[in-house]
Amino acid sequence: MGTITLHVKANGGGTVSVDAEGGWTVGRVKEEACKELGLESRVTVLIFEGEDLTEGEVNGIGAGDGDCLELRVDNVEIAHCNLEKTTLRNKYDRFGDLVSKSNVAAELFAAGEYTLLTDLFTASSDYEAATCVKYLVTSVRSTLFEFLETLPEVHKHLDTFAVFRCVVLSCDAPSTEYLVSQFGTAHFASNGTLLVEYMELPRNNASTVKQLIGYGCVASTYCSMLYLAKHSALHIEVLEVLLEAGMLDLSAVNEAGQTHLMVAAQSIHFASTVPFLLRCMSSVTAVDRKGRTALHLLHMTNTAQPYDEFSPCITMVDKAGWTPFMYAIKRFHVSDLIYTLSVYFPHDTGMYDRCDRQGDSLLSIAAARCVDSPLPMLLEHAKGHLEPDAFERVLNRRNYKKLSPLQVALKGGAMCNIEALLEAGCCTKGAFGIPHLSKRTKKLLILAERRTHLLTV
Secondary structure, eight states: OOOEEEEEEETTSOEEEEEEOTTOBHHHHHHHHHHHHTOOGGGEEEEETTEEOOSSBGGGGTOOTTOEEEEEESOHHHHHHHHHHHHHHHHHHHOOSHHHHHHHHHHHHHTTOHHHHHHHHHHSOHHHHHHHHHHHHHHTGGGHHHHHHHOGGGGGGGGSHHHHHHHHHTTOHHHHHHHHHHHOSHHHHTOSSHHHHHHTSTTOOHHHHHHHHHHTOOOOHHHHHHHHHHOSSOOHHHHHHHHHTTOOOTTOOOTTSOOHHHHHHTSTTHHHHHHHHHHTTOOSSOOOTTSOOHHHHHHHHTOOOOOGGGGGGTTOOOTTSOOHHHHHHHHSOHHHHHHHHHHHTTTOTTTTTOBOTTOOBHHHHHHTOOSSOOHHHHHHHHHHHSOHHHHHHHHTOOOTTSOOHHHHHHHHTOHHHHHHHHHHTOOOTTGGGSSSOOHHHHHHHHHHHHHHHHHHO
16 A cells, blocks of 8 residues: 555644545544644544544545645634644754743743653753753842742752752752752852852852851851952951951951052952951061052052051061152152151151162152142152252252252153252252253253252352
8 A cells, every 4th residue: 555645634734735644534633634734643533525434444534645635723722822832842852952942941831831840850861960950040030939839850950069069050949849858058168269250249148148157158268368359249247257257367468468458459349458467467577579568559559548557667678769759659649648647757768769670769750740740749848858968969869870850850841840959959960961851940940059059159
């Protein structure tokens, strides 16, 4: 017996072709047609020439090659539901990439097809199922707890740490507790980055950090320093939890040789973290690989505000020969420096005589600054606190390039610095050797030389 092709048209919509081999029964043809159309055979009836077909061979009904049979659907609602389910299942089986499979899994979950979804996971490889579960955990965070309870059969795929990670990072406390009750805390203790990732979230909080530490998560020195350095939503309470748990080693250093206090001094949260670490008795005299203290780094980046606890390191110099105040002079506004100078000078009366490794004094460093220069303020302070001979000495001290503060100011071109130095009585020797001087500058130098000549005469 040969094969005949029958066209089956459903009254709910859709037509398929079925190749019926010899000996096929009516029921077999109906099952094949329903499978292609996504219908359940139990709610359908096959019709040929107006008569309902019962069991029997296809050849016995008189249908020939190319004839059309009608498929009547008695329950359209059930049929369409099954059509949608079958279509989704076919899509899941057809897609080869995990992203597309995960999208279909999300559609099935949203449609409430938990049994079908579980069957698909069971038939899939462990890696494929775990990836889809991970995607679902991420995409249905609002119903995550429901998801975990609704699909108990996929629990075998939850041995991947990725799902635990998604649960924790979704800040879903009930689901986290549910996972712990089902699988214990081994997954938390076995991974060293989970606490780091959670602390990097904008929604991090001390209670969850304490909970994760209780589950066995460990915060390394790198973790706590990273939190201090980069976090945009830092909470002192989190640092207190880490300190209480013994995970905030104040003497530990990073690859640059910097302690927690040094890292905090450079962060945007220095105003809260630096006082906290000072209260925790962090060492203020510790230095990094460049010889800088936390006070050096604070004045290099954030503020010229003095702290009483930093008084032991006011006179300390780094490997470049710079004191903390030299960095403040180079960076901050004059109004910020006036108070700092009044606090530091009693501790460092020799600050004007001290030079860095290039031979530049405090006045030379200030003279090189063209915008908002603190040089006039320093000259006024030095003149009021130094003996005349000492003042003249620091005023004309030359660096290793044989440049005086006046020559440094002339090279920078800031008229406020040039005028302040000439008014203070700085020696003009060698000043005319600076190239590209403006006419105004030359006139000021000539007037200063004449004034000096008249005074000596």
